[in-house]
Amino acid sequence: MIRVEHLSKVFRSRRGNTLALEEIDLTVGDGEFVCLVGPSGCGKSTLLNVIAGLEKPDAGRVLLDGKPITGPGFERSVMFQEAALFPWLTVRKNVEFGLELAHWPKAEWKERIERYLRMVHLWRFRDAYVHEISGGMKQRVALARALAPQPRVLLMDEPFAALDAQTRDVLHNEVQELWRQSKHTVVFVTHNVREAVRLGDRVVLMGSRPGCIKEDVKIDLARPRDTESDVARYVARIMKVLRGEVEKVIREEIDDAWELAPQGRVPPGSAGGMGDGI
Template identity: 50%
Template sequence: MARAAEIVTGISSAELAVPAVPKIEIKDLSKIYNGRNGDVVALQNTNLTINENEFVCVVGPSGCGKTTLLNIIAGLEHASSGSVTVDGKEVKGPGKERGVVFQQYALFPWKTVLKNVEFGLKLRGYSKAERRERAEHYIEMVGLKDFAQAYPKELSGGMKQRVAIARAYAVQPEVLLMDEPFGALDAQTRAQLQEELLNTWQSEKRTCFFITHDVEEAVILAQKVIVMSARPGRIKEIINVDIPYPRNQATKLDERFIQIKNEIWEKVYREYMEYKK
């Protein structure tokens, strides 16, 4: 049988036997904060596997450890126990293969859009010509070509977030970590950026780990939605979103979309009520 597979596929039986290494693997992860009023267990025995180019959204009640989990994957915080690996290598700090986009845009107010997007490239030693070419490409990709010389104070909230996304993409991270990047935006801008992010993800191919409080946003974006439990945070359930791409705002009217959204909302609300007890 193995020989037959080798003949048909051109892949040796030894290669067939080797499982693919997950892009991100979280094993028995726990995080305890030591406070003046005692220890707070933010994460407890958390386990999760994310494959290459997979789009995963994480939802759950406030305080369930979503941002803590993202920060540990990013290397911005250390776990109390357990491990996080990216491509089989343990995360011990920030790395160029991981880019982060926060809810707060964190743009340099004294730099233009172009210079903000170029910033990470400059730190990595790209030449002036390379920085400009790559920055202009991603600025155009997020629809801000005409604002390359504008300063952050001249931009709307949605435009600032596009700059932050362009800056993250410009350094070409393999993993994009996003912590409620659209949370502070109005509904129309949020919907527009959801579609733009999906278009960018489909064309650029990155592994995306996206935190949101908005169940509808999770379902429109993700291939998998991770529901976390109330504190201490654990992976309560993983829901596959079996809705084909490309998706857009019209997808939200689809019967299957509504069914999945309601299913996830019920689980999140149940965890929220547990948290309130």
């Protein structure tokens, strides 16, 4: 179980200090799939990075099974928007690298690599180089690499944001299926509320800077989630709060000459497209 307790994080730079997170409290149960959504700059990545042990908090702490997280660990795998694969290695070798890093016994590498590449339907491409495969395939290799060392926690920061809607849809199904089989604990950051409602047991909505938790919505829908109307109902509810937060950010960032559209609607092309993918 992950427990985030009174977590605050300040970034200090020459231009001044930024309070990125303020007094965050969050619990993620064993095997739970929690999605974090919120406007740009509200601290989603910062929170994920603190859980990953890549950033240190200024106040508060994060506990994994009661023990404070002080740095990265093999029981937590992280996946980012860019697959961060090694282009000079083949698909198979990229997954192998994950096992090597985690000091997984060498005798088991072959079997595990095959198992996880089959899970993400890429076994046929095992000897391809990274530049020979598509963006969606790269993220599936990254997923196989993250899961092969059997982490307890999978931390994902907008892993599908750079993909087209159809590929993303396929990957949602794969992630749901993989999670159903393995029951990892997942913390998944996304801008896309529809994605969050489709995947999450809970959608945690963060408010604009300094990052805080606005709402924690339990998604009471059976899986696999393909009933569009049910998903849409949750999406509408969460979007209502999120829009207000996005507007706060825009008001802070825009110059004086720019005005928000009437009735509190965010103009097209801004962060308002969060409902169904930007």
